[in-house]
Amino acid sequence: MTALDTQGPTRREPAPAGSRTGGPGAPVKGRARTALRLLPLSPAIVLMAIFLAGPIGYALYGSLTNAALSGYRAANPDFVGLDNYTRLLSSGQFWESAWLTLLFVVASAVIGQNVLGMALALLLRSGPKRLGSVVSALVVMAWVLPEIVAAFTLYAFFSSEGTLNTALGWLGLDGPSWLILFPMLSVILANVWRGTAFSMMVYNAALAEVPPEITESAQIDGASALQRFSRITLPMIRRAIATNMMLTTLQTLGVFTLIWVMTGGGPGTKSSTLPVLAFQQAFKFAQVGYGTAIATVTLVIGAAFALVYVRVLKPEVD
Amino acid sequence: MTESTTQASRREPSGVAAMPGTVAPPVPSPAPPQLSSPTRKGTTLAAGAALVIVAVAFVVPLAWLLLASINPSATVSVTVPTSPTLQNYRTVLTPELTFTPLLNSLVISGTTALITVLVAVLAAYPLSRYKMRFNRSFLYTILFGSCLPITAVMVPVYALFVTLGLLDSVPGTILFLAATSLPMAVWMMKNFMDSVPISLEEAAWVDGASSMQALRRVVVPLMRPGLAVVFIFVFTQAWGNFFVPFVLLLDPAKQPAAVSIYTFFGTNGAIAYGQLAAFSVLYSVPVLVLYLLVQRLAGGSFALAGSVKG
Numbered sequence: 001m002t003a004l005d006t007q008g009p010t011r012r013e014p015a016p017a018g019s020r021t022g023g024p025g026a027p028v029k030g031r032a033r034t035a036l037r038l039l040p041l042s043p044a045i046v047l048m049a050i051f052l053a054g055p056i057g058y059a060l061y062g063s064l065t066n067a068a069l070s071g072y073r074a075a076n077p078d079f080v081g082l083d084n085y086t087r088l089l090s091s092g093q094f095w096e097s098a099w100l101t102l103l104f105v106v107a108s109a110v111i112g113q114n115v116l117g118m119a120l121a122l123l124l125r126s127g128p129k130r131l132g133s134v135v136s137a138l139v140v141m142a143w144v145l146p147e148i149v150a151a152f153t154l155y156a157f158f159s160s161e162g163t164l165n166t167a168l169g170w171l172g173l174d175g176p177s178w179l180i181l182f183p184m185l186s187v188i189l190a191n192v193w194r195g196t197a198f199s200m201m202v203y204n205a206a207l208a209e210v211p212p213e214i215t216e217s218a219q220i221d222g223a224s225a226l227q228r229f230s231r232i233t234l235p236m237i238r239r240a241i242a243t244n245m246m247l248t249t250l251q252t253l254g255v256f257t258l259i260w261v262m263t264g265g266g267p268g269t270k271s272s273t274l275p276v277l278a279f280q281q282a283f284k285f286a287q288v289g290y291g292t293a294i295a296t297v298t299l300v301i302g303a304a305f306a307l308v309y310v311r312v313l314k315p316e317v318d
Numbered sequence: 319m320t321e322s323t324t325q326a327s328r329r330e331p332s333g334v335a336a337m338p339g340t341v342a343p344p345v346p347s348p349a350p351p352q353l354s355s356p357t358r359k360g361t362t363l364a365a366g367a368a369l370v371i372v373a374v375a376f377v378v379p380l381a382w383l384l385l386a387s388i389n390p391s392a393t394v395s396v397t398v399p400t401s402p403t404l405q406n407y408r409t410v411l412t413p414e415l416t417f418t419p420l421l422n423s424l425v426i427s428g429t430t431a432l433i434t435v436l437v438a439v440l441a442a443y444p445l446s447r448y449k450m451r452f453n454r455s456f457l458y459t460i461l462f463g464s465c466l467p468i469t470a471v472m473v474p475v476y477a478l479f480v481t482l483g484l485l486d487s488v489p490g491t492i493l494f495l496a497a498t499s500l501p502m503a504v505w506m507m508k509n510f511m512d513s514v515p516i517s518l519e520e521a522a523w524v525d526g527a528s529s530m531q532a533l534r535r536v537v538v539p540l541m542r543p544g545l546a547v548v549f550i551f552v553f554t555q556a557w558g559n560f561f562v563p564f565v566l567l568l569d570p571a572k573q574p575a576a577v578s579i580y581t582f583f584g585t586n587g588a589i590a591y592g593q594l595a596a597f598s599v600l601y602s603v604p605v606l607v608l609y610l611l612v613q614r615l616a617g618g619s620f621a622l623a624g625s626v627k628g
Contacts, residue, residue, distance in 0.1 A: 037444050038452065040530075044441035044500055051497030052463060058481075059474035067477060120372060127365030135369045138376040144609045146558035148576050149598040152583065153379045156386075156394040156591065163378055166395040193376065247465075254467030257560045261580065275469045282473040283565075291473040298470035306465035310458055 056299065063293035068286050077289060084293035093269060093277070094294065101253070101273040101298075104188060109252035110245060112192035117199025117244075121207055122229075124200075136200065143197030151261035154190040155179070158262070183263040183271035190258055195251065199244055206240035207233070239313070246309040253302050274298040387599050392592035406596035415582070416575075416600060423574035423601075426488065426563065427556035430495040434503045434552045435545055437496070442507035443533050447516070457508070464501035472565050479566055486568045495562060499552045506551065510544030511537060543615045550612045554605050575601045 063084050067077035088094045120139065124132040142150060157163050158178040165175030178186045214236075215228050223231065234241070256275045259265060265272035265280055272280060274294055282291025309315075378396060386392035387406055389399035410416050445453050475494065476485070484490030514537050522532040538545065560576040567573050570581065579601060583594055 034450060034452070037448050037450070037529075040440040040443050041445070041456070043437045044504060047437060047493065047497045048460075048463065048500055051494045052500075055471045055475040055478050056466075058478045059471055062474050062477050116372075119368075123365045123369050123372075126361050127369045128362060131366055131369050131373070135373045135376070138373055138380065140609075141380060141606070142376055144554075144606055145602050146560075146576060146605060148558070148560045148579060149383070149602050152579075152594060152598060153383050156382055157379045159394040162394040163382055163396040167378075193379065250465050250467060254469040256469040256472075261583075275467070275472075278470065278473050282476070288473060288477055292477065295470045295473045298467060302465070302467040302470060303462075306462050309465055310462050315461065 059292055059296045059299060062289060063296045065289045067288040067292070080289070084290050087290065088293050088297065097269065097272050097274055097277040097294075098297075100184060100271065103184060104191070104255070104259075104273050105249055105252045108188040108191035109195065109248040112188065113195045113199045113248050113252075114241075114245060116192060116196045118203045120196065120200045121203035124204060125207060136197075136204075139200055140197045142194055145194075147194070147257045148261060150194045151190070151258045154186075154193060154258075155262045158186045158190070179263055180267055183267065187259050187262055187271055190262060191252060191255060194258065195248065198251075199248060202240055202244045203237070206237040210236050243309070243313055243315070246305060246313065250302060250305050250309070253298065253305070274301075383595050383598060386592050386595035388596075389592050392595060394591060406592040407600070409590075410593050410597045410600070415578075416597060418571065419573060419575040419578035420601065422488075422572060423557055423576065426492055426495070426574050427553045429492045430499065430556040431549045431553040433492065433496040434499050435507075435549050438500060438503040438507040438548060439511075439533070439538065439545070441500075441504045442511045443529070443537070445504070445508045446511040447519075447529075457505070460501040460504055464505060468498050469561055472561055476565050485566065486572065488567070488572055491563055491566045494566065495556050495559065496552075498562075499555055503548050503552055506548050507544065510541050510547070513544075514540045546615050547612055550608045550615075554608055557605055 062077075064079060064081060065077035066080045066083070120135070124136060145153075155162075159165075160175075160177035160180070162178075164178065168175035176182065210233055215232055218228050218232055254275060255273070256279065259271055259273060259276050260279070263271045265276040269277065269280070275298060278291045278294035278298065280291075281294060282288045382394075382396040385396055385398060388402040388404065389397065390401070390403050390405050392399075392406075444450070445457065479485045479487075479490060479494075482490070518540070519532045519536050522536045523529075527535065557574075558576065560580065563574050564577050564580065567577065570578065573581070575597075579594070579597055582597065
């Protein structure tokens with residue numbers, strides 16, 4: 001058995017999973033055996049290579065052309081080198097959109113969803129149990145709803161004749177047209193409404209893992225509730241916080257439907273985050289090459305965050 | 319005197335060491351070592367109040383959806399209908415408005431989930447059962463892939479589909495949806511498969527089963543809850559996906575509910591909010607039901623280890 005174990009060139013340690021001869025096909029040795037074992041992976045690899053890696057490679061190439069949506073330049077785009085990128089980096093609209101994306105991600109995900117999610121997780125533990133389960137069911141429902149339904153619902157809520165302004169009217173206030181005057185605020189609040197459930201569930205699970213003995217002993221030593229939370233609970237769940245920040249950031253970076261339905265990126269481009277701008281450039285202004293360049297930039301930003309997540313946080317693989 | 323003693327003794331249980339003869343005011347004793355009940359009650363009350371505020375913020379938009387759907391004269395503002403009817407539902411329950419789009423959604427999401435589960439089970443097997451250096455890098459790669467903002471690549475995907483002649487093709491859309499959900503599905507499937515004890519499979523090997531036979535006859539039946547969870551997860555994501563079919567499918571007859579609801583809203587939304595809400599409810603109910611189902615299944619899938627004993 002040990003002889004067999006050392007044969008495999010790719011095997012580092014005789015793990016329990018690999019400590020038997022791998023069933024049938026045992027006579028096949030070395031690389032051939034590894035290849036045979038990896039065979040079931042091939043459908044997944046082929047599918048992901050064509051439809052996942054394919055578009056990414058195509059994005060890198062397409063962003064270097066002047067492809068149009070239709071007509072001559074759609075079928076025969078010219079290679080224009082880095083023109084799209086130089087145009088992009090010198091365009092005020094791109095930088096405005098990049099700033100809006102940053103604002104959207106930081107305000108709605110990093111701050112909004114994370115803080116509200118944490119607050120809810122804490123409230124669920126200290127508030128009345130039955131009320132807590134009702135609230136968490138409602139929050140989760142907003143998250144489970146199809147994105148486009150959530151978008152319609154929030155469009156109605158923030159409309160100038162919508163529920164929010166009706167409620168403000170009861171208080172004698174004249175609410176503005178939120179979607180037109182404050183489009184970013186509207187979509188940020190909408191994304192908090194829609195996405196908080198995820199953070200709430202992550203933090204709820206994380207808080208349940210903190211042993212109560214530790215906070216209790218700190219309490220006996222005279223630590224206030226705030227001190228116990230900031231000095232003991234937060235440091236103990238910092239991994240969950242970092243992971244959640246990363247995942248909500250990546251999720252929010254790709255948000256399209258919510259913004260598209262609520263404001264269409266407008267008025268003008270006042271709420272066009274990068275995914276919305278890429279879509280507008282490609283399909284509204286028929287500049288596929290330029291839109292692809294914007295998409296590529298967004299993808300690179302996302303990839304950087306994903307890389308940090310995988311490399312620094314190192315989720316358990318085995 | 320006697321009166322004050324009884325008073326003092328009455329106070330005793332609350333932990334205040336009252337001196338006889340003094341009517342102790344209800345001030346807290348200096349630094350009580352344990353959380354006294356009034357404070358805890360106060361925290362619960364404050365937390366309850368905060369929860370009520372959150373509940374209102376979340377329930378109001380949801381209430382609009384339900385109330386507007388039964389209101390024949392619904393607006394964008396939430397109102398309790400004076401004469402609730404099912405008229406909105408009757409109006410939208412026509413083949414071209416609801417049944418065809420929902421059927422399209424079912425076909426697209428169902429096939430996507432089926433392909434994904436099938437491919438993911440196959441892929442998860444070597445990842446879970448063999449210890450290879452390849453596994454680690456592969457798993458990190460797909461984890462990385464599952465994090466990428468796929469919406470960002472929809473423009474190049476459109477261009478690629480034009481080149482491949484797959485634009486407006488339902489199978490093409492399904493394959494794309496399957497490929498984008500595969501990283502997460504493989505990841506989940508591998509974890510579920512890890513919890514199926516290897517000893518059962520070894521028994522099958524001893525009896526001369528091939529690895530694929532062992533997968534089909536032993537592992538898959540044992541991880542049915544896991545398969546269901548992955549299936550529902552992928553199905554729900556595809557069902558709710560608006561952007562991918564919006565870009566890749568042009569023919570209204572092929573479009574799923576997510577896109578037709580948007581088209582409907584674009585053309586009739588300003589007048590027919592009640593119908594829009596009714597349509598949204600019909601379209602959302604399957605997802606809500608599946609979510610409840612997955613909650614039950616996820617709880618049960620960890621009981622697998624029990625099959626080793628006995």
